[in-house]
Structures are given as structure tokens and as C-alpha cells.
Amino acid sequence: METQDQTSNLSETLPVISLSGVNKWYGDFQALSNIDLEIKLKEKIVICGPSGSGKSTLIRCLNRLEAHQEGTIHVSGIELHERMKDIDVVRQDIGMVFQSFNLFPHLTVLENCMAGPNWVRGIDKNEAKKRAIAMLEQVKIPEQADKYPEQLSGGQQQRVAIARSLCMQPKVMLFDEPTSALDPEMVSEVLDTMIELAKSGMTMICVTHEMGFARQVADRVVFMADGEIVEQNSPEEFFNNPQHERTKAFLDQILK
Amino acid sequence: MFVDTVIEDKALHKPAFLIGLFVAVLAFFFAFNFTDTFFGEFLRPVIGEPKESGFFGRLAVSIVLAVLFVLNLFVISFFKLKGQIAIVWIELFLLFLAFAYSFDLKMSFIQSRIGLMISQGLFTTIYISAVSIVIATVIAIVGAIAKLSNNGFAFAIASFYTSLFRGLPLLLQVYLIYKGLPQIGFMVDAVPAGITALSLCYGAYMTEIFRAGIQSIPRGQWEASRALGFRFSLIMRKIILPQAVPIIIPPTGNQFIAMLKDSSLVSVLGVWELMYLARTLGQRDFRHMEMLLTAAMIYWALTIVLEVIQARIEEKYKQKG
Numbered sequence: 010m011e012t013q014d015q016t017s018n019l020s021e022t023l024p025v026i027s028l029s030g031v032n033k034w035y036g037d038f039q040a041l042s043n044i045d046l047e048i049k050l051k052e053k054i055v056i057c058g059p060s061g062s063g064k065s066t067l068i069r070c071l072n073r074l075e076a077h078q079e080g081t082i083h084v085s086g087i088e089l090h091e092r093m094k095d096i097d098v099v100r101q102d103i104g105m106v107f108q109s110f111n112l113f114p115h116l117t118v119l120e121n122c123m124a125g126p127n128w129v130r131g132i133d134k135n136e137a138k139k140r141a142i143a144m145l146e147q148v149k150i151p152e153q154a155d156k157y158p159e160q161l162s163g164g165q166q167q168r169v170a171i172a173r174s175l176c177m178q179p180k181v182m183l184f185d186e187p188t189s190a191l192d193p194e195m196v197s198e199v200l201d202t203m204i205e206l207a208k209s210g211m212t213m214i215c216v217t218h219e220m221g222f223a224r225q226v227a228d229r230v231v232f233m234a235d236g237e238i239v240e241q242n243s244p245e246e247f248f249n250n251p252q253h254e255r256t257k258a259f260l261d262q263i264l265k
Numbered sequence: 266m267f268v269d270t271v272i273e274d275k276a277l278h279k280p281a282f283l284i285g286l287f288v289a290v291l292a293f294f295f296a297f298n299f300t301d302t303f304f305g306e307f308l309r310p311v312i313g314e315p316k317e318s319g320f321f322g323r324l325a326v327s328i329v330l331a332v333l334f335v336l337n338l339f340v341i342s343f344f345k346l347k348g349q350i351a352i353v354w355i356e357l358f359l360l361f362l363a364f365a366y367s368f369d370l371k372m373s374f375i376q377s378r379i380g381l382m383i384s385q386g387l388f389t390t391i392y393i394s395a396v397s398i399v400i401a402t403v404i405a406i407v408g409a410i411a412k413l414s415n416n417g418f419a420f421a422i423a424s425f426y427t428s429l430f431r432g433l434p435l436l437l438q439v440y441l442i443y444k445g446l447p448q449i450g451f452m453v454d455a456v457p458a459g460i461t462a463l464s465l466c467y468g469a470y471m472t473e474i475f476r477a478g479i480q481s482i483p484r485g486q487w488e489a490s491r492a493l494g495f496r497f498s499l500i501m502r503k504i505i506l507p508q509a510v511p512i513i514i515p516p517t518g519n520q521f522i523a524m525l526k527d528s529s530l531v532s533v534l535g536v537w538e539l540m541y542l543a544r545t546l547g548q549r550d551f552r553h554m555e556m557l558l559t560a561a562m563i564y565w566a567l568t569i570v571l572e573v574i575q576a577r578i579e580e581k582y583k584q585k586g
């Protein structure tokens with residue numbers, strides 16, 4: 010397939026994801042204004058900003074769970090638009106982790122992880138199972154493989170969700186506040202998993218307010234407010250030397 | 266449902282409640298005067314000729330009945346839940362039998378016709394219902410998906426269909442299909458006409474049940490599936506329907522049970538199913554009650570079978586999640 014070739018020929022210098030002049034409205038309300046952003050292979054981006062600033066909307070536009078109305082979004086060189094035929098193929102290469110886990114409750118942990126490779130990647134059951142077990146080992150819960158999601162703690166469920174995405178061997182991983190729904194003592198187990206993933210060279214875009222995580226793994230921190238990117242910088246610069254008043258106010262609040 | 270962990274005192278063990286209950290039941294039995302029934306006869310040694318026992322006899326019979334009633338409840342209250350349910354079921358069933366028995370039924374009449382009722386009537390009823398249920402289920406899945414799609418044609422056709430077929434009495438649909446289609450050149454036999462009417466009508470109700478079931482699955486399931494690159498049909502088959510099924514089983518079971526009995530409407534077309542035989546077999550000998558009650562028991566037994574199957578399926582899905 011043509012699209013497959015395009016994604017596999019990806020060069021290190023080209024951006025994996027690029028947005029230019031993206032505008033999005035919900036009815037009359039503008040949720041994203043004039044977003045320009047480029048993300049290179051293996052880059053780790055942290056997006057933060059006050060609630061309602063458009064972080065989820067932005068990240069959900071990247072695999073077209075939401076539609077943008079103006080501007081262009083390219084993923085692996087393929088433009089995302091309304092009339093595209095192969096959005097499913099593009100999505101298979103983009104992993105996404107949700108705030109509310111969204112595991113499939115009627116499938117076991119193992120089946121959750123096997124589903125994608127087996128159903129849409131055309132990988133046979135044995136192979137998919139091997140891969141699923143390997144990924145569950147990577148997120149450190151191989152022993153839960155035969156349980157159903159509701160039998161796991163929140164932190165475990167989120168790690169399964171990460172494993173489920175990794176089983177598709179994605180080129181990019183999107184995280185939308187992956188630790189916000191967790192009890193405090195479970196946040197670190199999920200963050201540790203994400204840190205390891207970052208070390209393995211995964212391209213990651215994370216919406217999160219975990220500033221320790223941002224300092225440790227982010228190549229760039231993007232600050233959003235009112236649907237706009239207010240500033241973006243390396244973590245050092247971002248935390249020690251914020252440029253805008255809004256950024257300062259936000260950091261004051263969140264680091265208090 | 267949540268059953269509270271604190272046990273309240275049983276009302277039946279409070280003297281005030283018992284006395285109140287007794288008075289109410291006594292008033293009931295007194296008002297309906299049971300002196301010229303089996304119970305009056307039973308008390309003949311005490312009250313003399315029941316018909317002439319007057320106020321005293323009426324009161325005596327009422328008191329005996331009320332005492333038996335309250336005592337019965339009091340005793341039952343000491344059993345465990347399952348025992349209570351079984352005893353009350355059996356007692357109600359015996360009351361029903363006593364009611365049927367009071368019609369002076371001729372058992373030999375029933376025995377001579379029950380064979381035909383089962384081999385012809387029951388068989389036809391089950392055949393019509395089963396075929397209609399399968400067709401209605403298929404219609405409902407397609408209808409529900411059409412109603413949820415954003416394809417204008419699909420939605421319009423599906424909503425027109427459910428509106429029309431939920432809007433007409435089933436009996437009218439049966440007649441329209443049986444008598445109407447031949448007028449525009451389609452001859453239909455009675456059985457296919459009945460099956461068509463039942464399938465279309467119940468397909469419409471079940472479309473709504475399936476639609477609601479599918480809609481009750483959280484949006485996050487769709488989003489996670491889409492994010493993995495699943496296509497619509499795959500999401501439906503593997504993610505949404507398997508989760509919707511446990512939700513739609515109880516109301517669907519209800520529809521199956523209702524359809525079983527609505528299949529009796531096909532009797533107006535002269536199809537020899539249970540209801541038709543129940544109406545006609547007893548006619549010549551003026552033995553209506555025998556046949557009607559026999560049919561009633563057969564319908565009831567069938568319903569119980571369906572209820573048990575439904576409970577089994579519900580249990581199976583409960584264990585899995």
C-alpha cells in the first residue's frame with residue numbers, strides 16, 4: 010500500500026507531525042487559533058496550560074478524533090483532512106492514551122493488547138500474543154494478563170492502556186492527561202512507564218501537569234492558553250525563565 | 266440494586282402489624298361472604314346449615330379464614346428467602362388451580378384433545394414465534410445501526426419504519442398484510458403473512474431497544490477503537506455489540522415473551538396455532554373453559570421456559586465482566 014511505504018520511508022529530519030495555521034471551532038467558540046507546531050522523530054513534547062485552553066482538542070486533532078476547519082495537519086507526510094481514505098492506516102501508527110484509560114471491559118488484559126495487532130495489523134494470534142506479553146512485561150504487569158480491566162487498579166489499567174497502544178508498534182504516542190484520573194500513589198508507576206518509553210526513543214506528545222516529568226524527559230514544553238500556543242521552550246528556559254505573564258501565573262499556581 | 270446491610274425488624278413479628286393485618290383481612294373476608302363455599306361446608310359442625318347461618322356464620326367463616334391467612338404468613342416469615350419464595354409460589358399456584366377447578370372441568374375432554382393442541386397448536390405457535398424472533402432480531406440490528414448512522418437515507422427509512430410499525434395495532438398489521446397484499450397482486454399464505462407482521466412489528470420495537478443499548482456504551486470505547494485504527498464494522502462487531510448485548514438481553518427477553526403470546530393474533534387468519542385451537546376445539550361441545558385453560562397453561566409453561574433461558578444468559582454475562 011502506498012501509505013505504508015510513505016510512513017516507513019520516514020526520514021529523521023522531516024517532522025513526524027506538523028501543523029500550520031490550524032484553526033478549530035466548536036460552533037461559534039474557537040477552541041484552537043492559528044496553531045503552528047512541528048514535532049520531529051524521537052522528540053518528546055509536553056503540552057500544558059490551564060483547563061479549557063485547548064490541549065485535548067489539539068492532541069485529538071493529531072489522529073483526527075477531532076476535525077480542524079482551517080490550516081493543515083500532516084502526520085508522517087500524510088495530510089489529515091475530511092475526505093481522506095486511509096485515516097485508519099494513519100491511526101494505526103499513532104498510539105493514544107486517554108485520561109480515562111478506555112480499556113475494553115469485555116476483553117481480558119491480554120485480549121485488549123492482542124486486539125489491534127490481530128484485527129487490523131493482520132498478525133496471527135500466536136505472534137500477537139507474544140507481542141502482547143512482551144509489552145505487558147515492558148509496563149511491568151505480565152502477571153495480570155488474564156484479568157479483566159475492572160479487576161485492576163487505576164494505575165495498572167493505565168499501564169495496560171499504554172501496552173495496548175505499544176502493541177501496534179506506533180511511530181508516535183499521544184498522551185492526554187494520563188495521570189489525572191489516578192489516585193496520587195499510582196501516578197508515579199504510570200510516569201515511570203512513560204519515562205522508560207521516552208528513553209527507548211519513542212516520539213511522544215504528552216498533555217500533562219506533571220512538571221517533574223516535563224523537566225526529566227521533555228525536549229520542549231508547549232504552553233497553551235485560550236486555544237493559542239503562548240510560548241514553547243526547553244524545560245530549563247520554560248521553568249526558570251518564562252517569557253509571558255500568563256505562563257508565569259500558570260507556573261506560580263501549579264508549582265505552589 | 267443495593268440491599269442494605271442493616272436488618273430491620275420483620276413487620277410480621279410486630280403485634281401491632283399482625284393485629285392490623287388480621288382486622289383488614291377479616292373485613293375483606295366478611296365483605297365477600299365465603300359462607301356458601303367449601304369453607305362454609307367445612308364449618309357446618311359449628312355453624313349449622315351454612316345458607317341459614319346468618320351473621321354468626323358469616324363472621325365465624327371470616328374469622329377462621331383470617332386466622333389461617335395471618336398464621337400462614339407468620340409461619341412463612343420464619344423461612345429463609347428461598348424457602349419463602351418457593352412456598353408463596355406453590356400457594357399461589359394452588360389457588361390458581363382451585364380457581365380453575367371451580368369451573369367443573371371435564372378432564373377426559375382435555376385428555377382427548379391435548380394431543381392435537383400440542384402436536385398441531387404448540388408446534389405452530391413455536392414455529393411462528395421462533396422464525397419471527399430471528400427475523401425481528403436481524404431487522405433490529407440493521408435498524409438500530411441505521412438510526413445511529415449519519416446517512417440521511419438510512420436514518421429516514423429506519424425512523425419511518427419504526428414510527429409506522431410501532432404506530433399500528435399488531436392485529437391491524439396482520440390484516441393489512443394478509444388481505445392487502447393480494448389486492449396488489451401478492452398472494453400470501455396465512456403463516457407467512459403472520460410471520461411477516463410479527464417480524465416487522467417486533468423488529469420496530471427491538472430496533473429501539475438495540476439503539477438504546479448501543480448508545481449506552483460510553484463514547485470512550487469508540488474513541489479508543491478509532492485511535493487503534495479500527496473500522497466501523499469491526500468496532501460494532503467486536504467492541505460495541507458484545508458490550509451492548511448484556512444490556513439489551515432483559516428488554517429483548519421481554520419482547521420474545523410478548524411475541525410468543527402475540528403470535529396468537531395470527532389465529533384470526535385461521536392458522537391452527539394454540540389460540541385458534543383453544544377457541545375452536547371446545548366450541549361444539551360448549552367446553553370452552555377446558556380448552557382455554559389448557560392453552561393458558563401451555564402458554565404459561567412456554568413463557569417460564571423463556572424466562573429460565575433469559576436468566577441463564579444473564580447469569581452467563583454477569584460472570585464474564
Ligand SMILES: Nc1ncnc2c1ncn2[C@@H]1O[C@H](COP(=O)(O)OP(=O)(O)O)[C@@H](O)[C@H]1O
Binds near residue numbers: 058
Ligand atoms: N465537543 C465539544 N463541544 C463544544 N465545546 C467543546 C467540545 N470539546 C471541548 N470544547 C471546549 O473547547 C475548549 C477546549 O477544550 P479542551 O481541549 O478539552 O481543553 P483542555 O484539554 O485544555 O482542558 C473548552 O472551552 C471546552 O469547553
Ligand SMILES: [Mg+2]
Binds near residue numbers: 064065066186
Ligand atoms: Mg483536556
